[in-house]
Amino acid sequence: MSHLLSILILLPVMASLGMLLIPADRKPVIKTWALGASLLNLALGLGLWFGFKPEAGFQFAEKADWLPSLGISYHIGVDGLSLLIAMLTLILTPVAILASWNRIQHKLRGYYACMLLLGSGMLGAVVARDLFLFYVFWEVMLLPMFFMIGVWGGEKRVFATTKFVVYTLVGSLLMFLAILYVYFKHQALNGTWTFDIPSLYALSYSPTEMWLLFGAFFLAFAIKTPVWPFHSWLPDAYTQAPTPATFMLSAVMAKIGAYGFLRFLIPMFPEATRTAAPFIMLLGMFGLLYGAWIALVQTDAKRLIAYSSLSHMSIIVMGIFALNQFGITGSVFYFMAHAMATGALFLLVMMLAERRGTREIAQFGGIAKAAPWLTVAFIFITMASVGLPGLNGFVGEFLMLMGAYGAANPIGVIATTGVIWSACYMLWLVSRIFFGEITRPENQGFKDLTLREAFIILPLAALIAWTGFYPQTVLSKVEPSVQAFLQQTGFAAAVEAKAAPADGESHTPAAPAAHADGH
Amino acid sequence: MSFDLNQLVQILPLLMVVVFGLFLPLVAPVLPAEKKGYFMGWISFVALLLTAGVALAQLAGKPSGEPIFHGLFAMDTYALFFTLLFLACGAITAIVTTYYLPREQMGHEEFYALMFFSIAGMIVLAGGTSLISLFLGVEIMSMAVYALAGFRRWSLRSNESVLKYFFLGSFSSAILLFGVALIYGATGTTQLAGIADWLTAGGGALMPLFIMGMGLAIIGMGFKVAAAPFHTWTPDVYEGAPAPVTGFMATAVKAASFAFFLRVMQTGFMPAKAEWVQVLAALAVLTMFTGNILAFVQPNIKRMLAYSSIAHTGYMLMGLVALSPSAENAAGSAILYYLVAYSLTNLGIFACISFLSKQGEKLVNIEDYAGVAQKYPWIALAIAICMFSLIGLPPTAGFFGKYYLFTAVVQQGYAWLAIIGIINSILSVYYYLRVVVTMYMKEPTADWTGVSGLKLTRLAVTICVVAILWAGIGSFNLLAVFPGAEPLLSAARDSVSSLF
């Protein structure tokens, strides 16, 4: 039994404790220590990636009793659904630390400790195989973020962080209750106390129970993801957080919300999911349009990216609730794609803002002339974000939209218009910031990417390009697990059963209504 | 009717506490005057630890728990569990008062004597098996704590605190006593076991009398645990009392009151559960909402914590609702665990408050805590962890306590109650976070130059925080050498099962 996962979770914790030994005024040492720890963790984590066997289900499993009398165990493992987020956590933490290098000037130890602990919390949440353990990590990962936004954030940081935490807790506490209920239900049905996740799948509930529990779980994940209309914490938190934190928040933490749907909500309540999925897809579709349209009229670049993130996360939700392998595989793939693209956009906006002290789009203009590297990086990431084929955003988006189309034609059709909106707001942003003549004297001699900044963007860009060019690197690890997921939740059969209506007429987009609720 | 020496051995912790209370003040005059507070504090601390050692030894020896002194008292596991908790609360408080009393120029001898006596009263409360001995326990504890609350005699707030506490406390004692009288009249006994037997046998004609008595007793006990609408004294008393005393009241006194309440409900009134369960449920709901709603806008941290303690009373009352005649039921042990978690948390916070409030307790508004994180990072972190524990966030003891409690409540079929509990947890998030936010995210306004007791505070709060995390995370197998939450849980479970 390998202890790799435990080491990956514990190492940052140890590193952040070790950081306390460094005197507070040795800033470079602190930074280097944090970066080193995260890089070491990443290096170890590569073993996870390369050791992962796509067909083998849960791997790197560890199980130890925690509170056996309550059926609580320390049980962790990764499968294809969680592997990607786990890797994201490992890869993006050093990037975020590097991005914080000059941005964070005070209380360094606390900041970097939070950053490392955040990684541990998120990693723990995705690899947990025990519902209780999951909940613990789920809450734990909230706290560093709370501090990072609140202590190192922007002007309205206190408001933003309180809103973020309280809003998130509203959802997760309700989920907590639902977890307890499920736990009892399992005991009532099977006579044993356990939080083992697979054992809690698809228990039989009365309709009322089922819907209440489904609602509680859904709310928790929907707030975290966020799904429209539970997003109102997002613009504030994303905008006010220090950008590396925004980066982690949007790149990884939001994904854990979406992951929750896959790991918990759907397998635990397949019946309810079957009925609710079209409505959730509608929410996703609406959120997609909503986020995109609002992004269109934002004047603050970071806020614009925040809304674009909402829009993209909505597609993920839609893809997941398409409940077919295209949608789900696409969503899981897009976890990564969105993390890199939107994350990198946040970082780039940060770099812009650092140079000018403002994120107001109108304050820029014509930057391309002065800062070609920055421009190239921005446009590259923009293209990834709008889903240009050949970059990884496309693969995910293609699969998700395809899945959505396959599950509910009208929703898929409307959602596909998203490719237009995203191009609208992103390209408009690019042209407003980078193109035209430099009209403001402050923008003369705009500093181009520094080497450190280039090293922040470079790994992201490289991964974006590679996984877009050869997505099988990732897909081959994800796909068997999605397959297994569909088999186990019983949605695989549903996809096949769709073959029944042979009448071509019902397939024309003109008359798809009869088809929409076919599953 | 034979006097059995063995009985005295059984109540050794109680005796020790009383003896220490009587004789420790006598040591005071021989101590160097300028260091008197310091020595008194540590002597008391050691005395408490000694007592705790004895109690632990007794616990390890698997006490029989048979009622002694003609059924008035039983030093069972339950009592020992609570004894240890009280002693721990006392010990932490003693660490804090070591510097606090000299700082506030308060008398040491009487303080520690009263603290020991109050602990004696609590032990009686935890081990009493008869309503009358329990009543006496309440009185001993209360009298001592009244005096402690009014210890800063020259402070009008402290005066007011003791005034309210005393008058309302006596008022409620009288109500409780009237209840005891009626129960006695109905059942012919004050022993809890006897009452339960009487109820099991069907009660008889005097049932109305009993029910009235039980109602009055619940009111009396509700007052002690600060259940709404009998909670009104809590904020005023907590605010006015010296901070370490408030900490002591919020933890040991509350734990003792719950020990009392729980024992009475579990071993005395259980057969009549159908009668009281709705009353307690209503009290629980009302208490939770009252505490959480009132705490929301409270600027004074002591007062805010008073409301928070009311809210937590509400949660624990849910646990009482979930009690059942079955020894398998987890509700009782959940309350015990919750009390431990809650006590540790509040002790930690009040240790910090005592320190941060400065001489004369000037800085007790939450706003005053702005920027504590910059000045005292460890203390700020500790308070933050305690606040998270109060919210019930993992991996703290508060989370585990809530988990265990809500589990029990759901298990007994009161899911609706648990939902209200969760809603209340949500309501509580904001005001606890406010403290953390203020400490970490606001610029300092207060001036802490010349404060004393940082090291002792750190010691006290470190003990609490380690314990909170220890009880929260529990033991992983890779840390098998380190006993975690599991032993604590099984201790709580054993304790409650000793009631059966």
Add this chain to the structure above:
Amino acid sequence: MLTMSHFLLVSAALFSVGVAGVLSRKNLFIVFLSIELMLNAVNLSFVTFARFLGQLDGQIFTFLVMAVAAAEAAIGLAIVILLFKNKESLSVDDFKLMKE
């Protein structure tokens, strides 16, 4: 014919009067006396039950309650003295520094 009810009703009446005293009076002394009154009302109940149950326990309780009452009296009077010294007032309503 005197039954238990008679005595208990007297007890209840005294108790209620005591409660009314606590509720209505501002004067610290009188509030304190009202509480004493309540305790005595309870004592009457105890004695009544002792008599009708034929048990001595009730009387023992009364005895104990008297002691408790004495202790309360001591503390209560000390508090009254303390307050009167510090605030020159006997009105409970004057002590509302802390509220809300």
Add this chain to the structure above:
Amino acid sequence: MEHTSPLIGLVPLFPLLTAALIGLMTLFFAHKNQGAPKGLVSAIAVAGPLASFLVSCVLFFQLRALPEAERALTQNVFPWIHVGPLKLDAAFLLDPLSAMMILMVTGIGTLIHLYSIGYMSHDRGFSRYFSYLNLFMFSMLILVLGSSLPLMFVGWEGVGLCSYLLIGFWFTDIAKANAGNKAFIANRVGDFGFLLGMFFIFFFLMNHGTATLDFAGMKEQAAVFTPYAATAAALLLFVGAMGKSAQFPLHVWLADAMAGPTPVSALIHAATMVTAGVYMVARMGFLFAISPSAGLVVASVGAFTALFAAFIAIAQSDIKKVLAYSTVSQLGYMFIGVGLGVYFENIVAGAGAAVLAAGMFHVFTHAFFKALLFLGSGSVIHACHEEQDIWKMGGLKSKLPITWATMGIATLAIAGIPPLAGFFSKEAILTNAFIAGHYQTWLLGIYAIGLFTSGLTAFYMFRMFFLTFHGKPRDQHIHDHAHESPAVMTFPLLALALGTVVVGFLNVPKVLSFGFLPTDLFATWLAPALEMGHHGEAHLHHPSTSTDFLLMAAAIGIALVGIGFAYARYAKATPATEPTKTLWWEILWEKFYVDEMIQAIVIEPLLKLSRFLRKSVDEEGLDYLVNNTPKAYAGLSNAVRVIQTGMVRSYAYLMVLGMFAILLYFFLHLAK
């Protein structure tokens, strides 16, 4: 029999490598004043497409060596996206159709690269330009060679990206940058249709056959498609084609796209990228052919756009805008051609391939003469120091003899004057439209439009030509400084002019063989790729030879009329401005107000909606609710706080109240 060739991958690979290389050089020299060394950049830049061209030639001969029925080479490079039944590979398909396209793309591409060296020689963005241009070549080749719809889509969007980058090449001019945005977004509208088309086909096949998006696989299963399904799929794909090939109403971006450097307009916005839509329809012909109406829709849209754009071109004064609208118009012709092809296949199985080939032939010839026209205009603009207004030119013939001659050939070609390439290809389309009238009389309308447009084309092209080269100089200053372009620019002009003269003979109709010219070479070559599931010699109704000649005469005649009008109006005298400015002219000048309509109907409402959502729904709705929940809660808290009066007696009252409630409960409970 599957034939594979490892060489196919090299075709797109070369430009990719050179693009990357030049791109890196650009970045590393970004902060140097000089930029990357121009000589080296030029060499690398031309080497990429040239190498591709050479490989393409090799491949062409490899393909030709195969027996006709087996003419398809494939190369499966690596698995790309494998999810369940969706198995997409990075695989290439070289059949006669794509072979024709890569030859055209790489050939003309090489020439334009060469030309660009001269044209861009003074530009600071020299190396950046070439990296984009090479990247374009790569994308275009992927588009052409991709063996499945999604892979084609990769190229499809890739060329869109390059188009965006190149249109906004001079990004310091915000109008140009926004023209790039417009192009990208308009293309995205089309891509939306493309994506849906793919989804539709995929799920239809998944439910009714074997799920696939490979061209070969889809073609094999063509029989599965019902007419309805085929119509839906075809029309969705056609939306994509409309976006890329600038058909009404998505044509709006193409005129603005002229903001890019002129060689870009030649390569991307005339010769290659914009014809991708036509290529896609031809590629998916088997699907369009199943639908009875898709072909007609394609042809009608084509016809309408042809006429519509021709009208607009009449009034334009920017030399490149004239060419741009002429491109739109000619693309309309191509769609008439391919639309009729699939229509014929639908009514007479097996007969469509040749008609499709006619459409593709126009793609082919158009690439030559339109590229030539653009490069010529580039030469003019270069000579006139970036002046593009034809009303400021005039009399340049003497100054730019080579440009004048080559452009003249191209203008004649596009006007449809034999024996130039345009004549053959356009004639074939018109003849087919005429034949269509036999099956469905109203289709004669398309023929009529085509014929009329042909006249219009001749008119506006010669208007442009005369205004530019003939008459007296209108701006003496410009005229004085004008000079012929260097050889590196004139060589491609000459090469393309040569092409314009000869390529028409690749597809000589039978009536014009005069007994010695080989006929229908082009169509025969393409036949294996274009046949839509039905082999054999199905014959369309064919007009008599005399009718054929009559049709040609009509076409040539109307072209001559157009030229005559243009001559009379613009060449005889030297008008300083447009002679008559009527309301109609005003409408044409404003391009039928399509942009304004889109602005008013789509963009403004969208922005209004967005602002509404942002302000009223998000900020004042959801956010307000969330932000004010604590306030409401605080209000409640403050309201409840009054119970804590601080007065002992009120506390006691509260306790008594509680006592009463509890006792009452117990009392009532007892009473029960």
Add this chain to the structure above:
Amino acid sequence: MEPTAFQTGLQSVLFGILSLVAVVGALVTITRRHPLPAALSLVVTFIGLAGLYALLSAPLLAVLQILVYAGAIMALVVFVIMLLNVQEQDLPINENVGKSVSLALAAIAPVFLIFWAVLGKLPGDQTLANTPVPADFGTIEVLGKFLYTNYLFAFESVAILLTVALVGVVILAKRRI
């Protein structure tokens, strides 16, 4: 030994008088403006109660009630009132005793009514007369024995309680340390 009708009648009359004394004394207590008369009338109540105790076969308690309660404790109260030298101006101002007491009585009336309803008609027909107790019931000897055996723990607890009260009084009432 059945009591005679006269005895029971006498008991009833005594009960009536004593209860009246107690209740009236109580009411007087809570309606006095000055604490001194209130304390004195409370003594009256206690005397009434002592009588009732006697009626209930609790002679020792009756004596203690007089000695300890009415005597010692109330004397202490009176002493403190004197000690503080409570003057008219020290009394709470604007106290409308009549109004507030009636209000409080009205408030407690429902509770009392509940008590009445429950306590007033208890089942069973036990009367003082038909439930005789041993002659030594409630005498000092029996009670003392009982106290020192069965209730030893309680007794010792009370001892602690009184000690606590002692310390408490010291700490509260003494001057600054």
